[in-house]
Amino acid sequence: MSETMTGAEMVIRALQDQGVEHVFGYPGGAVLPIYDALFHQEKVRHILVRHEQGAVHAAEGYARASGKPGVVLVTSGPGATNAITGLADAMMDSIPLVCITGQVPTHLIGSDAFQECDTVGITRHCTKHNYLVKSIEDLPRVLHEAFYVAQNGRPGPVVVDLPKDVQFKIGAYLRPLSNQHKTYRPTVKGDMNHIRAAVELMVNAKRPVFYTGGGVINSGPQAAALLRELVQLTGFPITSTLMGLGAYPASGKHWLGMLGMHGTYEANLAMHECDVMINIGARFDDRITGRLDAFSPFSKRIHVDIDPSSINKTVKVDIPIVGDCAHVLEDMLRLWRQGAKQADKIALQEWWGKIEGWRSRNCLAYKNSQESIKPQYAVQRLYELTKDRSPYITTEVGQHQMWAAQYFKFEDPNHWMTSGGHGTMGYGLPAAVGAQLAHPGSLVIDIAGEASIQMMLQEMSTALQYNLPIKVFILNNEYMGMVRQWQELLHGGRYSQSYSESLPDFVKLAEAYGAVGIRCDNPGDLDAKIMEMINVNRPVIFDCVVDKTENCFPMIPSGKAHNEMLLNDYLGETGADIGSVIDEKGKMLV
Amino acid sequence: MLQMKTHYPDAHRIEPAKRHTLAVVVDNEPGVLARIAGLFSGRGYNIESLTVTETEHEAHISRITIVTTGTDSIIEQIKSQLERLVPVHRVVDLTLTGEAVERELCLVKVVGKGDYRVEAMRLASAFGARTLDATLTSFVYELTGTTGEVERFIKLMTAVGLVEVSRTGVAAMSRGAEGIM
Incomplete structure (x- = not known):
């Protein structure tokens, strides 16, 4: 039976029918009817952010921590344009979001009305799909279809732009029997012939490596469980992209650490030397491949991806498998078991011997200090002191993000939220707000930099309003660290505009928000202060004053291959400036 | 190392570019042409010619014919990228299916x-x-x-x-x- 209601009421009803519990938003003229409909119910809880970009990042954090789609509600014009960065971020990292934007009444569209912008035009390139709903008859279908499109196939953000007059119009609401789009049907099951060929290649591999990505996380916890099984069964080494951390546990014995520009020596060399590469849900991003014509020169490549356009985009593969990671992994496992397949034990043993050799370089080693806190040490201590609580970690973007990826050990999927593809500074704090809402009793930490944190700092106020005890752990080196590192490497140490001038007093700032502020600048006090942070059941800003000149290693310099990594120990005892080290070519190329 | 001016990989592949004619069957909904044209401009592909009209009125289906040039890998990407768009039903490379x-x-x-x-x-x-x-x-x-x-x-x-x-x-x-x- 259909019910009669206004367009605004349909929005709320559709959210309820979709099981949505939290909406991140900010009111404004063109969404007032929807806010009024929200007022009359209690099933959907609205989280009032302080900036629309924060709403989208919070929804992203929520989506990634919970596995459910994130929902955003913003007004027309500036509300929509402020949300763009978040939408682009979700698009790049394949995060399922439904973003409802208000629009001026249909008869004013195109007239440059107050707070009008061409939302569907502007968001076309940074959403998976978008809709402008001009008729109340289309609204129920579009709302449910939006959830289907956002979550199925390669996930992504979907915008539903809703003119104000349609919100007031009265129409018939009937929840469609299926959310499905009338024609959009992404391939979920992989081609069995290709999967068979892939398994055959794996059986005969001498130097195999699993290279997994965010697709495994997006596919759901089942995919991570199947991946663990397959790694166990085959005995192959496994590395992962930034987005895929946690799918395989960092404590697992087959784990090589993250790969790519700041990945481990063993992971990158394994990629370079392997004869069979099994890419599951990763997309050969340029931060992973380095120099393309020297990327993994000896390997046959298997690529499992739900998005056909990811296949052969930058790297040619031998066996493409279009499908959902969990489905394909399940088939691979079944075939492996059915055929009672055995990996080449002897070759594998030799391969592991080689990997152990690389691992013994201990590429994440750094020179610790008694006087100043090394950022790597800070992340290590943060990990050691919080690991029993299975914390949810978000980050901003830059050096601190890479140190978090390298030194924090992730055991489970959906515990790591970072802006990978888009590289959005300001992501971490609102994402922590979203993650904390998804997991109210858990420890949520935003590992931040002093520059990034200032981009979305206003969301502290949101954390306070909803009593979300998030911890913002700032590695404060008074520089936009990654920019500074590149200026050191590429631009002769001319630190153009990368010094964080006029920093606020973060402790006072925390207090001004009503949060707890903690500062630490001494390695000896670090543990006690971290404990103090996690024992407070309130939001905390932790100003961790770290070494200002530390660089992020290992590193694949640009235009270089995986076997040409730059390691930390070439800096020498005195921490000589890296510009002079680089001149001596033989010294720094491994 | 010293020459490295950027952290992006070099452009490298040199393959011959060829002319292809693609037939794209789409839902005739508002913005679908902008989506397709935007995909070409946004990803740096060429459009030599583009024609579009609704071909099945009851089903609201349009057929778009696009003439483009690119290397084999670019053409494959164009096809996959087009197929990724939600309102796109099918993409057929008429140049590959024989002399169209x-x-x-x-x-x-x-x-x-x-x-x-x-x-x-x-x-x-x-x-x-x-x-x-x-x-x-x-x-x-x-x-x-x-x-x-x-x-x-x-x-x-x-x-x-x-x-x-x-x-x-x-x-x-x-x-x-x-x-x-």
Whole structure:
């Protein structure tokens, strides 16, 4: 039976029918009817952010921590344009979001009305799909279809732009029997012939490596469980992209650490030397491949991806498998078991011997200090002191993000939220707000930099309003660290505009928000202060004053291959400036 | 190392670029053409010609014919990227399915007197163009043919007083009994 209601009421009803519990938003003229409909119910809880970009990042954090789609509600014009960065971020990292934007009444569209912008035009390139709903008859279908499109196939953000007059119009609401789009049907099951060929290649591999990505996380916890099984069964080494951390546990014995520009020596060399590469849900991003014509020169490549356009985009593969990671992994496992397949034990043993050799370089080693806190040490201590609580970690973007990826050990999927593809500074704090809402009793930490944190700092106020005890752990080196590192490497140490001038007093700032502020600048006090942070059941800003000149290693310099990594120990005892080290070519190329 | 000026990989592959004609079947919904045109501009692909009209009114389905150039890998990417768009049903590379039938229509206005006028009429009849409009000083001709024929016709007409050209772009269909739907 259909019910009669206004367009605004349909929005709320559709959210309820979709099981949505939290909406991140900010009111404004063109969404007032929807806010009024929200007022009359209690099933959907609205989280009032302080900036629309924060709403989208919070929804992203929520989506990634919970596995459910994130929902955003913003007004027309500036509300929509402020949300763009978040939408682009979700698009790049394949995060399922439904973003409802208000629009001026249909008869004013195109007239440059107050707070009008061409939302569907502007968001076309940074959403998976978008809709402008001009008729109340289309609204129920579009709302449910939006959830289907956002979550199925390669996930992504979907915008539903809703003119104000349609919100007031009265129409018939009937929840469609299926959310499905009338024609959009992404391939979920992989081609069995290709999967068979892939398994055959794996059986005969001498130097195999699993290279997994965010697709495994997006596919759901089942995919991570199947991946663990397959790694166990085959005995192959496994590395992962930034987005895929946690799918395989960092404590697992087959784990090589993250790969790519700041990945481990063993992971990158394994990629370079392997004869069979099994890419599951990763997309050969340029931060992973380095120099393309020297990327993994000896390997046959298997690529499992739900998005056909990811296949052969930058790297040619031998066996493409279009499908959902969990489905394909399940088939691979079944075939492996059915055929009672055995990996080449002897070759594998030799391969592991080689990997152990690389691992013994201990590429994440750094020179610790008694006087100043090394950022790597800070992340290590943060990990050691919080690991029993299975914390949810978000980050901003830059050096601190890479140190978090390298030194924090992730055991489970959906515990790591970072802006990978888009590289959005300001992501971490609102994402922590979203993650904390998804997991109210858990420890949520935003590992931040002093520059990034200032981009979305206003969301502290949101954390306070909803009593979300998030911890913002700032590695404060008074520089936009990654920019500074590149200026050191590429631009002769001319630190153009990368010094964080006029920093606020973060402790006072925390207090001004009503949060707890903690500062630490001494390695000896670090543990006690971290404990103090996690024992407070309130939001905390932790100003961790770290070494200002530390660089992020290992590193694949640009235009270089995986076997040409730059390691930390070439800096020498005195921490000589890296510009002079680089001149001596033989010294720094491994 | 010292030469490294950017942290992006170099452009490297050099493959021959070829011309391909793609037939794209889409839902005729608002913005679908902008989505497709935007995909081409956003990802740096070429459009040489694009034609679109609704072909099945009841089902609101349009057929878009796109002529583009690119290396084999680029063409494969274009096809996958188009298929990724939600309102796109199917993409068929007509160049790969064999010699497709390709036609376009052009309207040509020529203005002139005396020998010019006579020569224009001779050329038009040699090409089999239809005369759609005539005055004492002008003609409007219609010619349907391959892109090559249309190009040749326009080039010749330029010499005898061509003042205006309007072209539809390419419509294409595979040969044989099989349809693409």
